Amino acid sequence: KQEVTQIPAALSVPEGENLVLNCSFTDSAIYNLQWFRQDPGKGLTSLLLIQSSQREQTSGRLNASLDKSSGRSTLYIAASQPGDSATYLCAVRGTGNQFYFGTGTSLTVIP
């Protein structure tokens, strides 16, 4: 069974810092990996989708990498802003089309 782990569980940084969130998974047989953002009391907003054949994807200040063989992904956020404060979840899509989620990293960006 796929296990997804996210480290750290919580992170607090001053505004303007660059930061990295980590995601690891135990089964490398995946279709893709998706990073989501979740604001308190809200649903999940998709940030980036990386296919299993890709190494990275970029959107604005966000860059996600994938190393499928080692079961790792990182989400890099450049020049963090207070509006980036949220919980970030990674999810891997297994070959049965189901999504397995980590427990998330709660990010606080201090003005």
Add this chain to the structure above:
Amino acid sequence: EAGVAQSPRYKIIEKRQSVAFWCNPISGHATLYWYQQILGQGPKLLIQFQNNGVVDDSQLPKDRFSAERLKGVDSTLKIQPAKLEDSAVYLCASSFTGRDTEAFFGQGTRLTVV
């Protein structure tokens, strides 16, 4: 493009009562998922539909939870009777079929069982 619609947004019920949640996926999405997210945890898959057929319901507590997706479009998730530990956010998601596709989530229904 309209997103995944869920209702209600919030629900408070007493234990042993029943409750139902509704989800309307993005048009054309054959795959529909229901997830349960307990506070402080990541979402856990309850059930996955492909059109109107069940693909995976291995983590659905079938003694109290049921779900259906008649006509392969919208779906309902029911809990009867509810327990205190069912307090959570229930998320619906949908996607096209295929390995390269992205999942889209609704706003969720926050259930509080008292």
